[in-house]
Amino acid sequence: MQNGDGTPTAADTTKKTLPEEVTKQSYRLQVWRHLETSGLAMFPRPVYNRIPNFKGAAEAAAKLAELDVFKNATTVKVNPDKPQEPVRVICLEQQKTLYVPVPRLQNGFLNRLELPEGETGPAAIRKAVSRNGMETYGKPIGIEDSVTLDLVVMGSVAVSKEGYRIGKGRGYGDLEFGLMMHMKAIKSDTIVATTVHDCQVFDTLPAELFGPHDVPIDIIITPTQVIETQRMSQRPVGILWHLLSNRRVQLMPVLGQLREIEMLAGRACTLQELDTDVDERAATRTRRLRRRTRSHKSHSEGEGNTTEGEEGKTPGKPRRSARRRNSNKSAGKEPKEGKEGETKPRRPRRQRPVIDFSVKISNISPNTRVRDLKQALSERGVKPQIMVWKGFRGFCYLHFFKPSPQKGEGDTGAPAAASMDSVLAALAQMSLGGSGGSAPDGAADAPDKPRLLCVEPAPPRQPQPAAEVH
Structure with missing residues (x-):
């Protein structure tokens, strides 16, 4: 089987190169990959660990709507997955009673979607079938x-013409089906269909991959064809408690509610003692931790960080970046090689000047401007820092720094001979601005x-930096 563009499908790839260990997960990975x-995946991406959305999901939904069973x-x-959103839209457009499971069964079981009165347009329908809309317009069941x-209608990762179905591996679809069997919502003539891509x-x-909890498919609908399966396996009769762990029951309150009902009725509801999901995740975390530990150890010991022919470098020390090497070459500088264990000293921070005296x-x-005072000081040869x-x-303050012995020519600071006495002598009897006294009588214009x-x-x-005027 091939796609329309001539590229081989995941099924064709499986025929040519079977994985070393044939499992459900191996088929999932092949389909997701x-x-x-192949450019067939659609939002949300990546499609790994999801019921994958695909190009042509709307066409598959339209083909399902043409069937008499629909x-x-x-x-x-x-x-509630994204690739089946077009199916939900068609159900509401044709005014069918639509039930959608609560995602992951964490806060209930089913929601019956009901549009508000007077809101039956396309925008209202698309809002209702969205993730937030299903919570807003859904009536809990x-x-x-x-x-x-x-x-x-179920979502699938992989299906076969024999009716076998592989989901994303969390078991939500099978649990939903078992709960509906307990409710007697599914009759013998209820059809189970799925919309998928041809690939x-x-x-x-392999039949040995499937157990009594796996839900078989009756009809497969793709964008190009409708396949009525042979359905080689039987439907689950309900919840198989011996396959569930206590953790799974605690995560899904509806399972705990059903278990209490079953136990009150005198039915056996023994859970499995070993939580395989937790063990698998713990083993994965352990493997990741070991890899990180080995990587950290190799870096700390300097493995893989030395290059043959390089001398004078400390093992484990990161190499100089290419940008820095290129900048040194363009500037005509040769990179300096320090001795082993020697680090380049940092440039000492420039010390803040010390004030020698103030005036x-x-x-x-109040009408005097600072520029007027600066001009008057310059005329008298006084230059405060x-x-x-x-x-x-x-009033104002003038601060003068202590003379620095390292000052060279061209500095604009105060002369080295400046002192308190010389500044006071230069500023003696200095007048500035007006209103120093009233004008004589009869001389109003003076x-x-x-x-x-x-x-x-x-x-x-x-001085405070905010009030400094240089």
Whole structure:
């Protein structure tokens, strides 16, 4: 069997190269891998560990709707997976009673989807069949309610023309079927169908892989064909408790509810003692932990990090990145090889200058700007390193650093000979701004007298960075 584009299907690949150990999981992996590599997989992706969505799911749903078994059905149960979403849409469009299982059976069993009054358009239907819509518009149905189903549509990973079905490996579909058998919702004439891609259909699957809990398929619908299976196995009669663990019952409250009903009726509901799912996951985690431990040990011992011909490198030390090597080559620099165990010293942080002395200038007019004071200081040859301007309060501070012996020519700092006395002498009798006194009588147009500034020493301190004016 081949796809329309001539690429071999997963079934053809299985015929040519059988896996070393033939299991359900080996067939799942082949189908998932084929869908992904052949461009047939659709959202959500990747399709691994899912009921895979595929190109042509809508065409398969339309082909199912053409069958008499669908036309004559009034109550339909459809799984909540993405590839069967077109089937759910058609059910609501044709006003069939639609039942959808609660995902993973964690918060109930079935939901009967009912559209709100007056909302029957395509947008409302697509919203109702979505994951959130099924929770919003779904009416919960318990195992004690009376339900009769005419058609059951299941999702599959792989199916055969003999009627064998392989799901994603969690057992949800089989448990849902067993619960519906307990409710007597499934009759002898209830048809079980599945919609899949052509590449998911196998001519035959090993019968020894399947047990009494596996649900057989009556009709397989693909985008191109309808296959009525031979159905080589019988349907489950209900929940097979000896195949379930206590953990599974605790995760699905509906199973615990059914078990209590069965035990009150005097039926045997003994669970298996060994939880194979937990053991399998624990073994996987152990293998992963061992691999991580070996990897960490090899890195710590320096395995695989040395190169023949490289000298002077510490084993286990990561190699210099290619970008850094290329930048050194372009700049004409040769990479420096340090001695064993020697690390390159870090550049010392530049020390913050220390203030030698400070001067406070007060009696500044509120109308005076800082640039006016800077110009006046420059005219008198005074160049402070930091000026803290508080002109709106009538004063400012001038801070002078201690002279550095490493200063070279061209520095704009204060001269080395600057001192408190020289600065006070240069600023003596300095006037700035106006309103230094009232004008004489009869001379209203005379300019204001400059205000005499008060200059005095101030204790040295580190100024606040937010108030610094350089």
